[in-house]
Amino acid sequence: MSQTNKKIVESVPNYSEGTNADNVEKIVKEIKETPNTRIVNVQFDSDYNRAVITFVGTPKGVLEANLAAAEKAINLIDMNQHQGQHPSIGAVDVVPFDPAKNINMEECNELAVEFGKQIAEKDIPVYLYEESAKHFQRKDIDNIRVGEYEGLKESIKTNPDHKPDFGPRKFHPTAGATITGARKQLISFNINLGTKDLAIAKKVAKCIHNRTGGLCNIKAMGTQLEGRDCIQVGISNVDYRKTPLYRQMELVRIEAKRYGAPIVGTELIGVLPIDAVLNSLDFYLQIESPKQLQQKHLLEHYFDF
Template sequence: MPPGDPGAPRFSPSALIESVPNFSDGRRRDVIDAVLGAVRGSGPVVVLDASSDADHNRTVLTLAGAPAAVRAALLALVEACVERIDLRSHRGGHPRMGAVDVIPLVPIRGATMQDCVTLARDIGADIASRHDLPVYLYEKAATALHRRNLAEIRKGEFERFPEKMRDPLWKPDFGPTRVHPTAGCVAVGVREFLIAYNINLASSDLDLAKAIARLIRESGGGLPCVKAMGVMLQDRRTAQVSINMTDFRTTPLHVVFEKVREEAARHGVEVSGSEIVGLVPFDALVDTARHALKLEDLDASKVFERRLDEALAADSARDPSAPGGGAGR
C-alpha cells in the first residue's frame, strides 16, 4: 500500500514488531551469509538470532524493529532468497513449499494483531508483484478458515503444488496461480509468540517419531497449543519430534518434554536431547526451572540479572547523568 493509503496500519512511533522468517537453506554458508547481509543492509532492523540446521536444510531468523524497518528487511530477504535458492535441488527433513517458506509477524509493543494483519497483506502483495510469487496468508491474516493452519497450506510441498493450485480452494491470496519454477510459494501471516522446540530420540525409527507427534499434537486430541511432526535427521540417523508451541503458559516446555519422553519409553527408546530453535521467552525457562527443581517461590524477580536490569533502568530514569544512563544508553 502507498504511504497515504487509508487502509495502511497506523503504528505508534514506539511500535515494535517481531518477524521469524524461515528460508530453505541450512547448509550453504555463502547463501546464508548473503541473506543475512541483505537483511542487515536493508535498514535499522535488529537480527536477534539466526539458527541454521543442515538436516532440516533450513534457516530461521528472528528480527525485531519498527514496522517499516521489518518490512524493508523482509523484502530484502525475499529478494536474496529468490536469487540464490532453487527448490528443484533442495532436499531436507523439514517440509517446505518456498525458497522463503514462511514469514510470520508478531506484535510486540504499540501494535495490535489487526495492525500486523494489514501489514502482512501489504508485504504479501509487494512480494507477489516484485517476484511473481504466489503468496498465501495464514493464521490471523488468513482469508479463509481452511487457510489458518500453515501445515494445511504447505501440505504437498513444492513438488505437488502445481496440482494443488488447480483447486480453487487453494488459489493464492496474491500473485499468479502457478508455482514459481525455482522459488515456489510463500506464506505470510500473523501469530502469537511461538516456541520452536525439537526433541531427539535415541533411535532412527521415523515411524515412532511420527506416532509420538500424532499423539501429542492438539489436532489429534493431544496437548493444547502444540503442533508436532516426526522428521529424520539424516546426517545423525536420528528420529526427531519437531514441535511448535503456540502458548507456553497453557502447555509449558516441561510438559511437552515429559510427554514425549514417556511415550518413547513405552517403546523402549530414550530421549537423547532437545533443542530450542530461535529464541524463547524468559518466563518459559523460569517455569521449566521451577518444575524441574520443585522450587516453591521462583519467579522472574528471583533472577539476579533481571533484578539488576530493572534497578539500573529505574536509576537511569531518575538520574540520566548516572553511569549507564542518559541518551547514550
C-alpha cells in the first residue's frame, strides 16, 4: 500500500500514572518498540496523576501497541494507591481509537472492540464509549465514571446500569476497569486563571460544562495544581468542529472576568488539528479571504513511517 493510501489511526491512551517518570517511560517504551507506530506526544502530571500518550500508526500497529502498553501499565500501577485530580476508574483508564487518515469510524470501532475483548481476558471489566457504545448513555464517558474508582468498584457488582460490556462484574484487584471506544478527535485544552481561589475555577467550569447549561460538547472541571501553583479550568472538547476553541476560550474569559480573574495561560494536552487552529485564527484575525488559510492536518507530519 502506498504512503498516500495507508490507513492511519490516532490513539490517545490515558494511564493513571503521573508521579513516577520511570513507570511512564516503561509504558511509552512498549509503544515505541511496536512496528508501524510513531509517538507524537507524551505528557504526564503529578497533580492529575495521569499520563497521556498520543501516537499514530497502522490499524494493526496501534492495536498491538495499545495491548502491549496496557499490559505493562497493569503490572506497574496499583489503583489502591492512586490519588489524583482527574476522574479515573482504572490503571489503563481510557483508550480511544480515532480515525486519522484513509480509515473510517467503523474500522476504528472494530479495533476498540478487539482491544476491549483482549483486555477483558485479563480479568479487567471493560466499558465501550463514544461511537462504540452499545448503550446510548455510555456514549458520554461521564456516565461510565459515575462514582469514579471507589464508587464503581462497588456498584459494578449489583447495578445493572454499571454492568461492563466485556469482562467480569468486579474490578481487577489493582488495575480496576478500562474504557475504550472509537471517537472523533478530542481536544484537551486547559485554561489557567490568575487567581488563588479554586472556587472561581469551579464556578467557571460549571458555567461552560454542557451538563450544567454551558456549551455543547464541552466537559470542564476546576482544579488546583499544587505542583505548579496554578488554578486551572480543565476542558475536554469532544467535537471542536461544532464547538470551536475560540468559543470556549471567550466564554471562560467572560465568566472569569466576573470574579476578577484573568486568563494567564493555556495548556494543550496532546496534539491539535490544524483546522481547529485555523478556525480560531480566522475568528481572531478576521481575515477577509478564508482561502488564505490553507488547511492541512498537523498530524500528517507523523504519517510517514
